[in-house]
Each structure stands twice: as C-alpha cells, then as structure tokens.
Amino acid sequence: MVGERSKQAFARAERVLVGGVNSPVRAFRAVGGTPFFANRGEGPYLYDIDGNRYIDYLMSWGPLIWGHAHPEIVRAIAETAARGTSFGVPTELETEMAEEIVELVPSVEKVRMVSSGTEATMSAIRLARAATGRSYIVKCIGCYHGHADPFLVKAGSGVAALGLPDSPGVPSSVAERTLTVPYNDAVAMERLFADRGDEIAAVILEPVAGNMGCVLPRPGYLEAVREITRRHGALLIFDEVITGFRVGLGGAQARFGVIPDLTTFGKVIGAGLPVGAYGGRRDLMSLVAPEGPVYQAGTLSGNPLAMAAGLTSIRMLKRAAQEGAYDRLERYGRRLADAFCDLASKHGLNATGHAIGGMFGLFFHEGPIVDFESAKASDSSLYAAFFHEMLKEGVSLAPAQLESGFMSMVHGEDEIEQTIAAMERVFPRIAGKRG
Numbered sequence: 001m002v003g004e005r006s007k008q009a010f011a012r013a014e015r016v017l018v019g020g021v022n023s024p025v026r027a028f029r030a031v032g033g034t035p036f037f038a039n040r041g042e043g044p045y046l047y048d049i050d051g052n053r054y055i056d057y058l059m060s061w062g063p064l065i066w067g068h069a070h071p072e073i074v075r076a077i078a079e080t081a082a083r084g085t086s087f088g089v090p091t092e093l094e095t096e097m098a099e100e101i102v103e104l105v106p107s108v109e110k111v112r113m114v115s116s117g118t119e120a121t122m123s124a125i126r127l128a129r130a131a132t133g134r135s136y137i138v139k140c141i142g143c144y145h146g147h148a149d150p151f152l153v154k155a156g157s158g159v160a161a162l163g164l165p166d167s168p169g170v171p172s173s174v175a176e177r178t179l180t181v182p183y184n185d186a187v188a189m190e191r192l193f194a195d196r197g198d199e200i201a202a203v204i205l206e207p208v209a210g211n212m213g214c215v216l217p218r219p220g221y222l223e224a225v226r227e228i229t230r231r232h233g234a235l236l237i238f239d240e241v242i243t244g245f246r247v248g249l250g251g252a253q254a255r256f257g258v259i260p261d262l263t264t265f266g267k268v269i270g271a272g273l274p275v276g277a278y279g280g281r282r283d284l285m286s287l288v289a290p291e292g293p294v295y296q297a298g299t300l301s302g303n304p305l306a307m308a309a310g311l312t313s314i315r316m317l318k319r320a321a322q323e324g325a326y327d328r329l330e331r332y333g334r335r336l337a338d339a340f341c342d343l344a345s346k347h348g349l350n351a352t353g354h355a356i357g358g359m360f361g362l363f364f365h366e367g368p369i370v371d372f373e374s375a376k377a378s379d380s381s382l383y384a385a386f387f388h389e390m391l392k393e394g395v396s397l398a399p400a401q402l403e404s405g406f407m408s409m410v411h412g413e414d415e416i417e418q419t420i421a422a423m424e425r426v427f428p429r430i431a432g433k434r435g
C-alpha cells in the first residue's frame with residue numbers, strides 16, 4: 001500500500017517536477033492513486049520510503065534482468081567510477097561491449113553506442129532514410145519506440161495510457177511521414193507497401209510488442225514483414241530495446257530466426273544505467289559519421305559506467321544461458337500468467353496471459369490479444385483494482401495494463417509462490433469490480 005511518506009514525497013515532487021515525475025508512466029495515471037517512492041532495492045525486492053517491501057516485477061521497466069543492486073554489477077560500477085566517470089576519448093570498455101553484441105546478436109556486424117533507447121531508434125531511422133533515399137517510415141499502432149517526434153504517432157506505453165494518440169509539438173510535416181498499421185497484420189502491411197512501397201525507408205517494429213502489454217507475434221508475422229520489406233527495398237528495423245538480451249541471449253531475432261537490417265537496444269545492455277545502442281549490417285553502419293555522412297553524436301555515448309554495468313550483466317547472462325536460465329525466466333512468467341488466468345476464471349472474470357523469456361503480460365480480456373485494438377479492449381478498471389490490491393500484498397506489477405511485466409534472473413520459486421498466493425487472496429477482493 002502506498003504509505004504516508006510516499007504521499008508526502010509525491011506532493012513535494014509535484015511542486016517542482018512536472019507531474020511529480022521524470023517520465024509520465026511513473027505517475028500511476030493508468031491505475032490511479034499516487035506512486036510509492038523507492039528507497040532501495042535488493043535482488044527481486046524493492047523497498048519504499050515507508051518501509052514496505054515489494055516483490056518487483058517492474059524491474060525499472062526492464063533493464064534489471066539481474067534484479068536490484070546485484071553485487072557484481074555494483075562492484076563493476078564502483079571500480080570503474082573510481083577511475084573516472086567519463087573521458088570524452090575512447091575506452092576499451094566500449095569495444096568490449098560492441099564485441100559482445102556483435103557476437104551474440106545475429107544481424108549485428110557493427111554498433112554505435114548512445115545514451116537511451118530513444119536515441120537509438122531516432123538514429124536508426126535517420127540512417128535508414130539516408131541509406132534508402134526515402135522518407136517514410138512505418139510503425140505499428142500501439143508500439144512505442146521512445147519519445148522522438150516520428151514515433152509519437154499512435155504510440156503505446158504512457159502515450160496510450162494518457163489517451164494521446166499523437167502529441168502536440170510534433171510538426172504535421174513530421175507526423176505525416178510516419179505510416180501506421182495494426183501489429184500482427186501482415187495483410188495490412190502488404191497493402192500499405194503495395195500503395196507506397198517505393199517511398200518507405202523502413203519498418204520499425206517491436207518483434208514482441210512490449211508497450212501494449214506483452215503481445216506475441218503471430219507465427220509467420222515477422223517472416224512476412226521481413227519478406228515484404230526486402231521485396232520493396234525498405235529496411236527492417238527491430239526495436240529490441242525491451243526484447244534485446246531479455247527474450248533470449250540473441251534477442252527476438254535469434255529466437256524467431258528473422259534477421260533485420262538494423263537493431264536498436266537499450267535497457268538490459270545498461271543494467272540500470274542510461275544506455276542505448278543501434279547496430280546492423282556493416283555496409284549500413286558504415287554510413288554513420290565519421291565513417292560516413294550520417295551525423296550522430298553524444299557527449300556521454302559509451303559512458304564507462306554504463307559499459308561496465310552492461311558488460312558485467314551480458315557476461316553473466318552468457319554463463320547463465322548455458323544453464324537454461326532464460327527457460328527458467330519463461331517458466332516463471334508462464335506460471336504467473338497461468339495462475340492469473342485460472343484464478344480469473346474461477347471468479348468469473350475474463351483473462352489472458354502471455355509470457356516469453358523474461359517478459360509477461362496480464363490482461364483482463366478473454367483474448368486473443370494480438371494487437372492494440374484487442375489489448376486496449378481489456379478491462380482497465382479491473383486491472384487498476386488488481387494492481388492496487390497486489391501492491392497491498394507486497395507485489396509490484398506494471399502500473400498499467402498496457403505495459404509488460406519483467407522477470408529477473410534472481411526471482412526464485414519463493415517469489416513466484418508468494419506472488420501466486422497473493423493473487424489467490426486478491427481475486428476474491430476484486431471479483432465485483434468489473435469495468
């Protein structure tokens with residue numbers, strides 16, 4: 001339950017921070033109420049400033065695949081910081097990070113590090129436009145690719161939660177260059193390309209959608225988009241800011257065996273420090289400055305602390321993957337999703353649950369959930385009640401139904417059992433609260 005100290009902290013924050021937060025989703029607008037304030041985290045647990053402990057499935061919106069304050073990651077950051085926090089000249093850490101990404105992610109031959117997922121996606125489309133000499137991009141309705149102008153068109157995540165299909169401040173001349181189609185609809189994609197194929201620079205796609213809840217690609221969908229883009233001379237950009245190193249070591253592209261031209265990363269590759277990256281085929285990446293003319297830069301790009309944290313995390317993931325750790329993540333996610341659906345059905349409620357690798361989605365909807373239309377038809381007031389009751393039970397889920405839940409490598413049997421037990425207590429309390 002959100003305690004008095006958090007409420008006071010939020011009131012204080014609201015006086016000087018826009019909406020009391022530094023990213024809209026943190027304000028809990030999709031579920032109502034006010035947010036709890038973090039004090040510290042340890043493993044799968046987050047402690048708020050009122051002294052409450054939560055089993056955390058938000059995991060800082062995805063980056064914390066090793067949970068909070070993992071000792072090896074904290075040590076790597078501290079040791080690196082002691083030698084300096086930023087240099088403005090290259091470090092070997094940046095090369096090591098790029099080498100890991102190139103080794104593990106099938107499509108990536110060269111990398112550019114940046115400081116956020118948004119920087120990665122906006123740079124990738126600039127590159128795609130330069131490479132093709134075309135100006136239109138295609139995105140799916142309900143997918144979120146960060147807050148750069150071209151992406152704030154029918155976007156998911158906080159944009160959808162606030163009911164802002166588009167954002168004021170984005171010039172219409174920019175927004176009109178973004179074409180949209182429903183996720184998982186290869187026919188709509190084919191039709192759009194039949195009409196405008198020779199004007200389209202790239203399709204940018206979350207290979208598993210994570211910003212309208214967690215929505216899985218239909219069998220054959222990613223392959224179809226790959227084939228259509230190739231046939232029309234457009235690039236395929238997989239936005240793996242969420243899925244990278246989370247649905248498997250090689251991301252969604254390795255898992256589904258579909259190879260994009262460019263890939264964007266963020267979240268897990270920084271292990272909780274600000275980071276992003278984009279990469280892809282050597283011939284495309286060599287268009288980026290200083291090798292080529294496409295300008296993109298960053299004072300703190302490849303920051304040593306972020307590189308040290310990310311590298312430690314990726315190397316630990318490599319070892320863990322050999323012991324089936326990603327399968328365990330998915331099994332745990334599946335158990336939560338199944339328990340959610342079983343309990344809902346026992347209490348006469350519609351529910352659908354998805355899980356893949358370390359991400360999952362819980363929807364109050366009979367399903368199937370395949371796109372934004374079906375995801376947003378889920379019962380949002382019931383989810384809000386569920387979210388708040390789970391919080392009272394010491395379980396922190398995504399504060400919006402149209403977001404993903406995140407499992408970490410340090411969640412264990414105990415946490416899963418405690419979470420299911422919490423759901424068993426919560427369902428009778430929310431059964432009467434259908435929207």
Ligand SMILES: Cc1ncc(COP(=O)(O)O)c(C=O)c1O
Nearest residue numbers: 116117118144145146241242266
């Ligand atoms: C799929 C996806 N792409 C891009 C972004 C943007 O990343 P960032 O918030 O680091 O700018 C996010 C999350 O915010 C995301 O989920």
Ligand SMILES: N[C@H](C=O)CCC(=O)O
Nearest residue numbers: 023025061157158211403
């Ligand atoms: N859904 C967003 C990213 O994945 C949430 C992060 C944010 O906008 O703060």
